Amino acid sequence: MSCGIRSACDMSMNLGNLFAAIPDSLPEELFETLAEGAAFRLERIVSRAHSTPAGEWYDQQQDEWVVLLKGEAALQIEGEPQPRTLKPGDHLLLPARCRHRVEWTAAEGDTVWLALFFDT
16 A cells, blocks of 8 residues: 655654653653644653652543553542552543542653543
């Protein structure tokens, strides 16, 4: 199968690696937009022993589907008694306005996530 017009294909096809280009020093979580459109945004998030600051919550206007690719993390959903521990391959759909926070990410190595934000 061909894209049709070669130049259009070349401009839209960028080869990347989700585990590459991670800085040696990561004082804050790294958020990178990989793709976006009118109703969605796909981000790579890299954490290294990061957590949401005490007392703060994510409270987003879009739904978020998140998958943990590497590392380990605990996600606290407001109203739930215990955080949910995520390991590689675990994914979760967080509806819009579902308040949540990252309790911790792995102290050793990188924790790599993909987050898809979208409108329903």
